[in-house]
Amino acid sequence: MTETRTILVAGTWDTKDDELGYMADVIRAQGGRVLTMDVSVLGDPSVPCDISKHQVAEAAGASIAEAIAAEDENVAMQIMARGSAQVAARLQAEGAIHGVVVLGGTMGTDLALDLCSALPLGVPKYVVSTVSFSPMIPPERLPADIQMILWAGGLYGLNSICKASLSQAAGAVLGAARAVELPRRDRPLIGMTSFGKTVLRYMVDLKPALEARGFEVAVFHATGMGGRAFESLAAEGAFAAVLDFAPQEVGNHLFGSAISAGPDRMTAAGQRGVPQAVSIGCYDLVDFVGWNPIPERFAANPTHAHNRLLSSVVLDGPQRRMMARAVMEKLASAKGETVFLLPLEGGNEWDRAGAPLHDAEGLAAYVDEVRKACPPNVRLVEIGAHINDPAFTEAALAVVDGWIGAGLLSKG
Incomplete structure (x- = not known):
């Protein structure tokens, strides 16, 4: 000191x-x-x-x-x-x-x-x-x-x-x-995006599993500033690989929310050729500042008040298709290995069958648009499970292990 x-x-x-x-x-x-x-x-x-x-x-x-x-x-x-x-x-x-x-x-x-x-x-x-x-x-x-x-x-x-x-x-x-303890560079760093464990849980099992493989793992809260930090570090070349499983900030920016990581969200890793796996965490929600009125154009959409700071609009089928296209347009310019993990049973804990924000037709519309819009440089992996199920974690680890086996990613 x-x-x-x-x-x-x-x-x-x-x-x-x-x-x-x-x-x-x-x-x-x-x-x-x-x-x-x-x-x-x-x-x-x-x-x-x-x-x-x-x-x-x-x-x-x-x-x-x-x-x-x-x-x-x-x-x-x-x-x-x-x-x-x-x-x-x-x-x-x-x-x-x-x-x-x-x-x-x-x-x-x-x-x-x-x-x-x-x-x-x-x-x-x-x-x-x-x-x-x-x-x-x-x-x-x-x-x-x-x-x-x-x-x-x-x-x-x-x-x-x-x-x-x-x-x-x-x-x-x-x-x-x-x-200050400045970031170390003694182990390969994997950047991951997520939200809290009440809505997305994959990091609970993925983080220790990746650490056991010799990686350091940094999980970023994808609520605007978290995505900014994630993209900034990706642009600096800090990440050996990224698991960008919570792309909601793309939708926030697309639909005009102030909770935005900017127009360049989900681009830096691809531009540097860093191996990346992307998924659909909270793809169906757009967050707005909780103490402001929800924009009038979303008057017909269901909403979820997360707390006094944050409220979420639940996107309908056409809006989810727009979200799918926006993500795929960004991934189309990626220069490195890119995988899209598509869990067919939902992308957050609130949208499971029987949960309050479940919308089977909206999910089906999104899945259909992903299949249509997926560019040739992106490998689409469909998973017959929910994003919070063990099957999703296993699929993500299989992708990482494949990168290691192919020499695209070196363990610490």
Whole structure:
């Protein structure tokens, strides 16, 4: 806990000099080191920063003169956003920084999201913002492990109210940098998507079985941010294979839910050629924010209130066909071994025969559309069971064992 860590403190030092300097002082007082980075355009800090605004602009392939000449603060700050992301990524890769804290209003927050997105999962990322948790921040721009704190009372100048936020952020990022256990790479990692055990249970048996084969297994909660983290790691090449058995986020995005992992969900593993098995966990549900009204276009659909945060619309047959086509269109571009496991008796615990959300015709429509839309690069494996039955787990393990036998996947 006493090991020295260096924190990048970034912001517009021309206008937020006092606030940024205060956070830097708190970090130093706690035994940390600081690198300062200026992302301002027009003015200058009272004391030169370790990384000047000119260096930031140059990292974006531009100059401060160009940013000023644009006569558009949005254009100028996007130059600085690109440059700051490049600089932060380089510093982290070199081991020069171990965490970052960025401060700003809407402009600074816009830049902070790009900067933090450039850093790998596990590197502490803190944003102190006047618009933390605001609906103007789209989920797809949030790195999976970002931390935000509201910069209350801090629009202009220091005071005891805003110091409470600034000091928390400074202490938190340093503490996180000291305490974090970064992901290991000593065993091949399999990424899996799922939901809680009340609805999907395959991970309970699959995880220990895969670990016994020498793999590390990370299970991602497919409720928007979980899918974002899953795709981010897949794009980085962190996974030796993926078992993407809960594709519901594809449907969430398709049908306009705010609980989205973005338009690129279910693409990164395929683009990297990583072996992937996909299935139908909660394929029949679209989740919406529970405290908002269900969109009028779904007025005729049954709904399920999971809790006060989350409500699900049960898709009808034509909508399930749309979902099947959307998934197959994504898989059609996959460059690696791709298997679709199709359990013919249902895709979540609530849709079993006799369960409250069972819809035999809807399931039949989905199965039919999968068969029709399955592209030639995808191997379709039909299973005469439910996704939560042992037969599904056995089929999934057979796929993994086949990859191992074919040399597509190496055990740890």
